[in-house]
Amino acid sequence: MTGKNDAINESLSALMDGEHTELDLRRVLKAAEAEGQESSVMSTWANYHKQEQIHNKELDAVCNDDFLAGIQAAIADEELQMQPPRRQSAFHQFAAKGAMAACFTFVFLIGASQLPFGKAPESVDATLAADSVSPSAVVPSGFELPPLNARTVSSVPSASSNAIIAQPRTTAVVNPREFVLSPEMQERLHRMIMRHTEETSANGGLGVLPFSRVDTLDEPEGR
Amino acid sequence: MRNFPNLLSVVGACILFMITQAHAQQPKSEAAPSAEFLLSQLGEALRSQNYQGVFTFEYGGKLETFGIDHRVEDGVEKELLYRTTGSKSGFLRDGLLNCNTLGGNLINGQQLALSNGDHYAIKRNYQLRLAGQDRIAGRDAWAVQLLPKDEFRYGLSFAIDKQTNLLLRYVVFDVQKNTALERLQFATLVTDADTALLEDLERFGEPTYVQRVVSKQCVGERYNPSGHSPWKPTWLPPGFLLTGYSYSESEGHMETYTDGLTAFSIFVSESQSREGEARQAKQGLSSKGAITALLSLLPHEESMVSIAIVGDIPPSVAQRITLSLTRLQAVEESAGNDD
Numbered sequence: 001m002t003g004k005n006d007a008i009n010e011s012l013s014a015l016m017d018g019e020h021t022e023l024d025l026r027r028v029l030k031a032a033e034a035e036g037q038e039s040s041v042m043s044t045w046a047n048y049h050k051q052e053q054i055h056n057k058e059l060d061a062v063c064n065d066d067f068l069a070g071i072q073a074a075i076a077d078e079e080l081q082m083q084p085p086r087r088q089s090a091f092h093q094f095a096a097k098g099a100m101a102a103c104f105t106f107v108f109l110i111g112a113s114q115l116p117f118g119k120a121p122e123s124v125d126a127t128l129a130a131d132s133v134s135p136s137a138v139v140p141s142g143f144e145l146p147p148l149n150a151r152t153v154s155s156v157p158s159a160s161s162n163a164i165i166a167q168p169r170t171t172a173v174v175n176p177r178e179f180v181l182s183p184e185m186q187e188r189l190h191r192m193i194m195r196h197t198e199e200t201s202a203n204g205g206l207g208v209l210p211f212s213r214v215d216t217l218d219e220p221e222g223r
Numbered sequence: 224m225r226n227f228p229n230l231l232s233v234v235g236a237c238i239l240f241m242i243t244q245a246h247a248q249q250p251k252s253e254a255a256p257s258a259e260f261l262l263s264q265l266g267e268a269l270r271s272q273n274y275q276g277v278f279t280f281e282y283g284g285k286l287e288t289f290g291i292d293h294r295v296e297d298g299v300e301k302e303l304l305y306r307t308t309g310s311k312s313g314f315l316r317d318g319l320l321n322c323n324t325l326g327g328n329l330i331n332g333q334q335l336a337l338s339n340g341d342h343y344a345i346k347r348n349y350q351l352r353l354a355g356q357d358r359i360a361g362r363d364a365w366a367v368q369l370l371p372k373d374e375f376r377y378g379l380s381f382a383i384d385k386q387t388n389l390l391l392r393y394v395v396f397d398v399q400k401n402t403a404l405e406r407l408q409f410a411t412l413v414t415d416a417d418t419a420l421l422e423d424l425e426r427f428g429e430p431t432y433v434q435r436v437v438s439k440q441c442v443g444e445r446y447n448p449s450g451h452s453p454w455k456p457t458w459l460p461p462g463f464l465l466t467g468y469s470y471s472e473s474e475g476h477m478e479t480y481t482d483g484l485t486a487f488s489i490f491v492s493e494s495q496s497r498e499g500e501a502r503q504a505k506q507g508l509s510s511k512g513a514i515t516a517l518l519s520l521l522p523h524e525e526s527m528v529s530i531a532i533v534g535d536i537p538p539s540v541a542q543r544i545t546l547s548l549t550r551l552q553a554v555e556e557s558a559g560n561d562d
Contacts, residue, residue, distance in 0.1 A: 099234040189509070189516055189531070192474055196488040196533040199479040201316075202440045203466040204326035204486065205266040208304040209393070211314045211436070212280040212289055212407060213514055 008041060016048045190215060258351035258367045259332055261383050266330040268388035270322075271295060276360070276412040277307065282405040282512030300439075314436050322441040325466055329483025335464070345483045348372055348462040349379075357382050359391040360409040369484060371398060375460035375540050376485055377513060387414055395513035395535060404535075405512030440467065451551075452476035454491040454528075458547035460540055463487075475529070487515075487534020489544065494527050508538055517541040523550070 008031050011024035031041045194214055201210045273294040280287045292303040298319070305313030328335065334342040345351075354366040364382040371378050382392035393407040450468035454476055463480040470476055475492030505520040513535040521528050530548060532541035 096230050099231060103234050103238060185518070188473065189518065192477075192488070192490050192531055192533050193514065193516065195474060195477060196479065196486075198437050199467060199477075199488060200326075200481070200486040200534075202437050203324050203442075203479070203481060205269070205324060205328075205330035205483075206326075206390070206393075207269050207293065208291070208302040208314055208316055208436070209390070209407065211304050212278075212287070213282075213405075213512060214314075 009044075012041070012045055012048065015045070255353055256365065258353045258369075259346070261353070261365050261367050261388070262330055262345075262351065262369075262381070263332040264388035265381065265383055265390060266327045268384075269293070269390060270300060270327065272387060272389065272414060274387070274389055274412060274414045276409050278407055278409040280405070280407050280512075283510075288410075312434070314434055316436045316438060318439045319441065322439045324439050325442050325464070326481055326483050326486075328442065343462065343464065345369075348376065348482055349484065354380070357392075360412045362386065362391060362412060364391045373461065374399060374537070376482065376536060377404065379484055382408075384412070389414070397537070399537075452478045452489070452491060453551045454489070454530075454548050455551050456489065456544050456547045457549050458543060460536070460544075474531075480534075485535045487532060487536045487541070487544075489548070490529075490531040490533070491548065492529040493523070494529055506542075510538070515541050517545060519545050 008027060011020065011027045014020035014024045015028060028041060028045070035041060197210050197214050201208055204210065275290070275292050277288060277290050280289060287309065288307045290305050290307050292301075292305075294301055298321075300318045300322070302316045302318070303313060304315075305311075325335075329343075329345050332344070334344045348371065349369040350372055352368050352370065354368045357364050357366050359382050363385045365385060367381045367383060369379040369381070378396050378398045380392070380394040380396065381390060383389070384391050389412065391409045391412065394403055395405050396403045451465070452468055452470075459480065460482075462482040464482070466479045466481050466486070468476070468478050474490050477488055477490050479486060479488040507518045509516045509518075515532070515534060515536060515538050517532045517538060519530040519532075521530060530545050532544055534541070
């Protein structure tokens with residue numbers, strides 16, 4: 001109970017200071033209604049007003065003790081003003097809706113003109129841009145960025161450049177068997193890759209760049 | 224009604240904001256070139272300009288770095304590619320400046336006249352598009368994508384330097400799996416270098432083992448390959464043209480095909496059947512980055528035929544080519560019987 005009175009007093013104080021909220025006003029009015037004609041809340045409020053008027057030398061101000069009715073009337077007027085006009089011209093409604101539609105249409109046109117089209121490139125472009133934002137990450141452009149300590153290019157495990165992993169293939173070949181490469185075959189494979197790269201580079205348009213794919217060359221003995 | 228002017232103000236501000244944003248996003252004085260034009264400039268730049276650089280090569284979780292030196296001296300094109308990680312090795316090539324290669328012509332946008340009267344160009348198999356801009360090795364670049372029009376080849380992405388039209392980044396990706404297979408990207412690029420070629424070799428320690436590689440194969444505008452293997456594929460992915468044929472005791476018959484951007488080679492070696500050895504087909508697959516190597520050992524008549532498909536093509540394509548290989552003599556005999 002004491003707490004409730006403190007809250008009401010605080011609300012009264014806030015009302016006098018002009019720092020009240022809607023809750024403060026409602027609290028005071030509710031308390032005054034509950035107490036009826038002999039409301040101590042209203043008498044206290046009235047005294048605050050008189051003191052303020054004396055302080056501000058507003059002695060001629062009419063002090064209307066009927067605060068409750070006056071405040072309720074003020075609240076009623078404010079609510080009436082906040083209500084939207086019941087009638088709005090059809091033209092204004094149409095113009096408002098049309099303006100909003102035009103605005104959104106314009107936004108869409110501008111935004112769509114900036115987007116690339118095409119199925120496959122969109123997914124590539126998204127991560128291409130992302131990769132270029134983080135140049136320190138060793139990850140390929142245009143694709144999902146794995147954690148930095150993960151593989152860079154391709155999530156598909158690939159054979160080591162120095163070890164050939166033979167995998168059984170399910171093909172139309174009769175009785176496919178696992179191909180275990182002998183060291184001689186591995187050496188032959190390396191030579192074939194080298195010859196293929198030579199041919200590709202000699203007939204291509206990228207110069208010697210394809211040789212980046214070739215494994216480390218063994219330095220001749222004695223050098 | 225009182226709120227209508229406020230609403231109009233909001234709408235007007237919204238439209239004005241969008242106009243300014245759209246204007247700000249457009250480069251004021253730079254018109255975007257076409258992907259075809261950029262690609263045509265790339266080949267010429269790589270061939271005729273002097274440049275030095277260091278680039279990374281990534282594949283399958285590995286990263287290697289290389290240096291490259293390209294210059295033209297007295298009409299002769301000199302190219303040097305050397306490792307800066309691992310062994311002190313490299314590749315050196317001399318060539319003529321005005322040597323047009325088959326792949327170079329296709330990258331330049333030229334159409335090749337085929338023997339059947341048809342014409343071939345890169346755009347037949349790739350969709351070229353300008354994918355925007357980027358900044359690589361401290362240089363502004365255009366991003367060009369080459370999207371395959373079928374499932375028989377990989378996609379490519381180039382970053383081309385705006386100032387010099389040189390290549391700054393090269394990515395090979397599997398469109399089907401949306402996965403990058405390998406990436407080559409420059410970290411530094413210097414044009415009009417003053418240092419001599421040998422100084423680049425000395426920079427990375429002596430001795431440096433450098434292997435000379437074959438010179439460029441100069442071609443004209445008409446497609447006219449010479450030589451062919453007795454083993455021919457009855458099926459080829461569309462747009463691949465034979466670039467050359469050779470034979471060696473160690474690797475056997477070799478034919479190389481290219482569509483201008485990617486290539487594969489077919490190696491066929493006929494071996495004597497070993498007594499007691501099970502004559503069963505075997506296959507093995509290896510890959511490094513975008514390179515696929517499919518080795519097959521197939522029985523043929525009284526012997527075994529060793530077939531290898533090496534190239535930057537999907538493994539399924541390599542396998543299909545392998546299964547379509549037929550000895551030319553058998554085809555000719557079959558045609559004679561039909562007559």
